[in-house]
């Protein structure tokens with residue numbers, strides 16, 4: 001695992017709920033102090049570290065005396081609001097012991113889906129890193145609803161890795177890494193040392209939900225690695241209880257599972273597009289348009305057979321095959337009502353139909369990303 005980690009200058013470290021709260025028993029101060037010490041070692045060696053920490057809900061549940069995770073969203077949000085206070089307090093004192101300043105950053109999916117807010121979040125985080133501060137990120141659970149939730153902090157960790165263009169995402173959890181099957185259920189499962197982040201076989205190995213304290217389980221970690229790879233970030237999944245795990249990884253030691261970013265990184269703008277979890281609508285393409293997109297062309301109205309959703313010009317939309325599979329997404333040059341009028345028509349007809357022409361393409365190739373190539 002040496003060069004991927006030894007060369008990493010900017011790291012995102014994610015710690016999960018089960019780990020931060022010692023399986024819901026309350027914040028694990030010993031572990032938190034230990035990660036703060038290890039992150040201070042990395043900082044002293046010139047590495048920049050962003051910490052993504054879960055645990056607000058589990059900590060809030062413990063503070064409120066709830067033994068079962070509630071299912072009502074408003075109760076989860078109340079628990080998160082209580083627990084986030086606990087998290088912020090302990091992280092602040094843990095890092096202060098090593099003369100490191102911390103900053104609390106709570107994000108929602110909407111913050112990152114909106115281009116302006118995304119760019120603001122990026123410049124705030126890079127400014128904090130430049131000031132030598134350790135940003136501590138969590139989802140802003142109080143204001144999110146099901147539709148706009150990241151849901152698990154593995155996804156958030158990957159989006160943050162893309163946002164700050166990190167070299168590596170380190171996901172610390174309660175297992176030694178990714179096993180060939182869930183080691184809680186299959187005693188013969190073995191640890192995977194290294195694999196390609198895009199290897200589809202990993203997704204079958206990682207099936208199944210996580211603990212009642214966390215949300216994602218391994219599948220969200222594997223998908224996070226795939227997402228982080230879009231900006232060229234490698235991912236490590238390792239145990240947060242392993243002695244000196246962060247300095248050892250930074251020295252290039254093999255600890256846990258390394259998922260190597262093996263694809264060509266997308267440009268920052270295309271990553272942002274790929275990370276859009278909520279799309280405003282979809283365009284169903286005919287077979288010729290699917291081929292054209294795969295060959296690197298823009299999407300012309302003539303290749304669109306159907307427009308779904310209600311969206312404005314500039315919205316992010318999915319491009320579907322005739323069978324309904326998403327193969328690309330991009331920013332539409334026309335609103336949904338105009339797109340419906342020009343679908344199946346040649347670009348030379350647009351002016352006659354609409355009375356104006358913005359662009360001859362419905363989506364320009366610079367604003368389009370292919371998902372399955």
Ligand SMILES: Nc1ncnc2c1ncn2[C@@H]1O[C@H](COP(=O)(O)OP(=O)(O)O)[C@@H](O)[C@H]1O
Pocket residue numbers: 015016017018019054172173174175177178179180181182183184205206207208209210211212213214215216217218219
């Ligand atoms: N292939 C696998 N390898 C390792 N752990 C797995 C695998 N499949 C499922 N798991 C489960 O995922 C759990 C970790 O997920 P989760 O509880 O969400 O952790 P965190 O709170 O750290 O995000 C493990 O405790 C394990 O039971």
Ligand SMILES: N[C@@H](CCC(=O)OP(=O)(O)O)C(=O)O
Pocket residue numbers: 015016017018053054055056057058080138139141151152153154210213214215216217
């Ligand atoms: N934002 C939530 C974390 C969501 C979650 O459970 O994430 P994880 O433990 O990483 O699967 C919290 O702080 O409780």
